[in-house]
């Protein structure tokens with residue numbers, strides 16, 4: 001099945017128009033800095049020639065990409081729709097309101113905030129909105145004040161101490177959680193006392209009973225669900241039950257799987273939006289939009305989320321919000337549902353392809369868009385496997401596996417995702433072939449005992465695999481018809 005790659009489904013006219021647009025844009029850039037024009041051409045050529053399996057990447061449509069290259073970039077618009085700290089924001093208001101409208105309609109959310117510049121920013125907005133709603137507002141009332149500026153120095157210090165003394169619980173990093181879910185190297189770990197929940201050591205799956213018991217003991221203000229490397233679906237209805245029982249706000253970070261939510265692959269208990277108080281996402285992963293973030297919220301949290309800028313965000317990137325609106329409009333089309341289903345079907349095919357060739361998968365498979373292969377059975381670290389695959393033109397990223405003996409830098413796993421190649425039109429058989437090529441590289445790679453980074457790929461393997469991937473890539477061209 002050819003999934004919606006947006007360019008191909010729009011037909012030859014669309015591709016020809018996009019070609020002309022890009023040729024003109026590159027010509028203009030060339031007049032100032034030809035090396036940037038050259039790098040831009042080369043990036044497309046490189047992306048066209050590699051098997052992109054990074055689970056968090058995709059290919060946005062020319063409509064989305066071109067929308068980012070306009071004079072909306074020049075406009076300051078701190079504040080929110082209809083309430084800006086700058087004059088002449090009428091067109092930015094139109095753009096931001098449209099992006100939010102599409103997001104609300106697509107995800108069935110009461111409120112959407114389109115300003116975050118990234119997933120990290122979206123999570124920061126969410127954390128501060130939760131702290132504002134649950135701690136600051138009641139704290140002000142207790143102190144008999146309406147605004148933080150009305151507080152005495154002593155009372156402000158009391159409130160600051162309270163804001164800095166809250167608890168957050170999220171998935172552990174080695175089982176698939178994200179750095180922004182309360183880990184010390186990230187600001188979230190400095191803001192909150194954090195405790196992690198993991199997965200069952202035998203099945204690799206979230207153990208909701210163990211999670212509930214830990215939450216009862218820890219009593220977090222914020223319970224975070226969501227992941228960047230867990231290859232399974234999450235029951236968000238159960239997560240909400242647990243949050244309600246312990247008095248926590250449920251925040252879901254759906255950055256990785258927003259496309260599967262938008263495309264109705266995840267519905268009912270697996271759709272986070274009706275269950276979470278606040279849902280955050282990036283817009284560029286499985287959702288296939290521009291690089292950026294988005295926050296969805298209930299009416300209760302909406303007013304605090306709306307203050308994201310200037311609370312934690314710099315001035316909104318209006319050109320990117322415009323591109324978010326275009327991408328969200330694309331995701332509301334029926335073709336996007338076929339695309340999202342193909343992403344999940346292809347991940348299953350990739351996982352089955354590894355399993356049938358002796359691969360060892362975390363959780364034994366997948367039911368979302370990603371697959372986590374434990375490469376220690378090939379005698380390799382994740383770092384060695386990632387580099388060997390790259391030598392053969394296969395772009396992936398190394399990732400920790402649960403209780404990883406090689407730590408977070410070298411790791412023992414490789415994370416694979418299907419959103420990008422599915423956009424190119426890869427189907428289930430193609431992904432089985434991809435599994436075959438990956439296994440061919442890894443089983444012909446030998447670790448160098450002197451270093452967790454060094455390795456040797458047997459002679460001729462990288463070239464042979466590059467040639468075989470070339471056939472798959474040629475059959476599923478990236479931006480077909482786009483000629484620079």
Ligand code: DSN
Pocket residue numbers: 055056119178228
């Ligand atoms: N960069 C994202 C990912 O690869 O999952 C997370 O930050």
